[in-house]
């Protein structure tokens with residue numbers, strides 16, 4: 001494993017991308033066959049494991065409604081029933097309907113027209129929809145509409161926190177999300193802007209890969225491609241790191 005020279009947080013994150021790509025290879029995200037499936041998946045995956053999302057997507061596909069026209073015409077109650085495997089159906093069904101409403105009212109029902117809108121304008125419109133937070137909006141922008149928009153999630157938050165990339169540590173709120181996105185932008189700022197979309201696409205998919213393999217609720221650092229980061233991890237788990245901090249504080253007090 002290549003060890004990383006001491007660098008700033010953004011440079012370390014860029015190095016992490018290279019390590020993960022070397023370890024796991026291109027991820028070919030998002031796992032869907034059409035941009036609209038990406039959008040539906042981005043809604044359904046909120047607070048839900050992807051395996052449950054796949055069950056809902058299969059039911060929608062089987063019913064012939066996994067497309068704009070299908071979601072436009074299906075009764076909300078029927079939609080709720082079809083997406084029940086991925087949970088929160090009473091919230092997600094109207095949210096999906098609201099997305100189609102925006103598509104129809106402002107973009108003539110065309111995802112191509114929506115994709116042609118300016119990124120910040122579109123992001124604001126998406127965030128104004130019910131059931132759309134920054135992570136869902138950015139997933140739609142990046143993976144369905146192909147805008148060069150970085151995104152963050154719980155996996156990236158864990159990596160940043162465990163490796164001490166951001167101080168103060170990012171919380172689960174919008175401020176924490178924005179800090180993680182800014183760090184990602186800084187990490188790839190030295191790359192040509194024409195490469196950003198692909199880099200953001202790949203980086204997010206790679207952080208999910210390492211999160212599923214090593215950096216879940218409990219960190220399993222043995223064999224992790226990021227274990228060679230010069231600064232980290234401080235502890236294998238959050239509890240371990242908190243304990244380590246307490247021990248350091250006690251040691252300083254006793255000096």
Ligand code: SF4
Nearest residue numbers: 162214215221224227
């Ligand atoms: S498992 Fe350990 S080395 Fe790997 S990303 Fe998480 S904290 Fe870092």
